[in-house]
Every structure is written in C-alpha cells, then in structure tokens.
Amino acid sequence: xxxxxxxxxxxxxxxxxxxxxxxxxxxxxxxxxxxxxxxxxxxxxxxxxxxxxxxxxxxxxxxxxxxxxxxxxxxxxxxxxxxxxxxxxxxxxxxxxxxxxxxxxxxxxxxxxxxxxxxxxxxxxxxxxxxxxxxxxxxxxxxxxxxxxxxxxxxxxxxxxxxxxxxxxxxxxxxxxxxxxxxxxxxxxxxxxxxxxxxxxxxxxxxxxxxxxxxxxxxxxxxxxxxx
Ligand code: CA
Numbered sequence: 001x002x003x004x005x006x007x008x009x010x011x012x013x014x015x016x017x018x019x020x021x022x023x024x025x026x027x028x029x030x031x032x033x034x035x036x037x038x039x040x041x042x043x044x045x046x047x048x049x050x051x052x053x054x055x056x057x058x059x060x061x062x063x064x065x066x067x068x069x070x071x072x073x074x075x076x077x078x079x080x081x082x083x084x085x086x087x088x089x090x091x092x093x094x095x096x097x098x099x100x101x102x103x104x105x106x107x108x109x110x111x112x113x114x115x116x117x118x119x120x121x122x123x124x125x126x127x128x129x130x131x132x133x134x135x136x137x138x139x140x141x142x143x144x145x146x147x148x149x150x151x152x153x154x155x156x157x158x159x160x161x162x163x164x165x166x167x168x169x170x171x172x173x174x175x176x177x178x179x180x181x182x183x184x185x186x187x188x189x190x191x192x193x194x195x196x197x198x199x200x201x202x203x204x205x206x207x208x209x210x211x212x213x214x215x216x217x218x219x220x221x222x223x224x225x226x227x228x
Pocket of ligand 1: 007009053054055056
C-alpha cells in the first residue's frame, strides 16, 4: 500500500515516513509541489492516499489539489496545515481535499485518518485476501495454505507481505522486475539491481514453509509469475 507524502519540512517528513513505514506502508516523499506533481504523473494509480502540506515551494498544496481534480485524479487527499480557520478549511475542502489535519498532530491521528479514507474508497483492501488455497491476513501479517491441514499461519515481513499481496492481486500474470520495484520501493530509495530477486528468494522460502509448492515462477528475461 503506497502513499504520497508532500511536505517541505525535512524533519517532519522523516518522522511521518518512519511511522508510516513501520505500519507497512510504502511512502514516496516529495519535498515540493513540483516533485509531487511529477510523482503523480509517473505512479498516480499506485497511491491509495496523498498526504499534502498546504504551504509548499513551487506549487502549493492547494494548487496541487485543484490540478489533480481538474485532471479527474480521484486520489483521496489529506491536507496538512498550520491554518485552522473555518474559511481555510472550506477553501481546502473546496479545492478537492477529502480531509484536513492541523499541525501539530499525533501520528496515531494521521494513521486513523488514512484508514478512514481507505475504508471510503472502493480500492480499500479487505482484511483477508484469498487466491487459490493461499490466504493472506492483513490483520496478522500472515500467509496460510488452507489446503494444508497441518499448516500454521506464517508471519511475513512488511516487504514480503507487500510482494505477496502484489502477486496475489495479479495471479498468472508475469510481473516485470521494474513493475515490482516501482510497487515495493520508494522512488527515492537506492535500488540495487538484484533487490527484487533477493526479496523473491525470501518470499519463496516462506511459501515453502506453507507447503505451497506452486509458488512463484521465474520467467527468464520477463519477470516473475505467481501461480494460484
Ligand atoms: Ca510547509
């Protein structure tokens, strides 16, 4: 689950990123409105929520909201701001923001508001995803093979979980290394070329622990395919 954070105060941005990552989100951080706009053009449909500061260099948060809505981009937006007058809130919501958080705020509140927006949008992830005999549990961060009577749920790391979720959302499809990398890692991350292969190895080990023999095929020169 990928979020876009647009915030020009580096310390605040880092604190928000760290907290969101601890809760299993992938975060792309843009430090000004122009970078945010570039990210939205590249990976717009990968984001589940945008967290956008009002006062930003290059393009303001308000301008970003208006532009996105003009282009019919439906991404749910939480505006961050130090402004708290009724007129400002109305301006922000009229520009296309879905929610409003006044600085300073607690991370628990931001997390709760993200969850609330996820619930309202049709792409909200169900608490469990089942494909074939494989069951992914969003609450417990586990995977289980329900055809294996002796199987216990296997706990996944955040990256293993995101990778398996991505595969299970695209069963029998070949996903390229680039698609996987773009989905799983921050755009700003230094991504070494074999990072996807390494993550696939770890996930295969977990699937073997579930006695899920079909697993993930390597399609030479193209990518990887998950078999349901
Ligand atoms: Ca700011």
